[in-house]
Amino acid sequence: MTGVFYSGKHKAHGLNVQVLADPVGRLVWISPPLPGARHDMGAARAHGIIDALTDHAIRAAADTAYQGAGPTVAVPQRRRRKDPDTGRFRKLSQNQKDVNTAHARRRGPGERVNAELKNWRVLHKIRSSPNQADKLIAAVQTLIIANT
Numbered sequence: 001m002t003g004v005f006y007s008g009k010h011k012a013h014g015l016n017v018q019v020l021a022d023p024v025g026r027l028v029w030i031s032p033p034l035p036g037a038r039h040d041m042g043a044a045r046a047h048g049i050i051d052a053l054t055d056h057a058i059r060a061a062a063d064t065a066y067q068g069a070g071p072t073v074a075v076p077q078r079r080r081r082k083d084p085d086t087g088r089f090r091k092l093s094q095n096q097k098d099v100n101t102a103h104a105r106r107r108g109p110g111e112r113v114n115a116e117l118k119n120w121r122v123l124h125k126i127r128s129s130p131n132q133a134d135k136l137i138a139a140v141q142t143l144i145i146a147n148t
Contacts, residue, residue: 004035004130015126015133016043019117025109026148030117030141032134040065061106076100116144 014036020028031047044050044066053060053072060073067075077100080090092100117123120140126133 015130016040017137018043018047018049019110019114020049021110021113023106023109025112027113027116027141027144030137033130033137041067041069044069061103061110063107074103074106076103 015033016036016038017033018031018040020030022028031043031049034043034046038046040063041050050066050069050073052058054070058072062069062073062075064075064078066073067078069075077092077096079092082088083090117140122136123140126136128136
């Protein structure tokens with residue numbers, strides 16, 4: 001029972017879907033699934049999300065997995081490099097912490113969409129072939145959009 005979506009390490013199938021939400025927190029789009037081992041940035045590039053945001057100058061807020069996605073994708077400040085004297089990561093300044101707080105508030109509605117998507121029990125453990133998961137995800141997307 002091995003396949004492109006199967007993880008031998010976790011002994012389970014995993015999917016990576018990208019989700020776009022509007023600033024109010026409504027679902028806009030769910031990508032077709034890719035194997036769960038695919039990094040979020042690679043999945044976003046494969047679906048053309050990064051190029052579309054850049055080409056149309058659409059501002060987006062994302063997590064640190066999208067570091068380097070381009071000028072239109074805002075990501076939080078990361079801890080600074082290790083201090084060579086102490087060997088510890090340098091702490092963020094208060095200004096950087098404030099920027100991260102504002103960024104987290106901006107990302108909140110999108111995270112609520114992800115939480116709503118995860119509440120669908122049918123997506124917890126897909127009992128059909130993972131190769132057919134795109135149809136299931138499209139159906140859930142349609143139902144979520146129809147309810148809003």
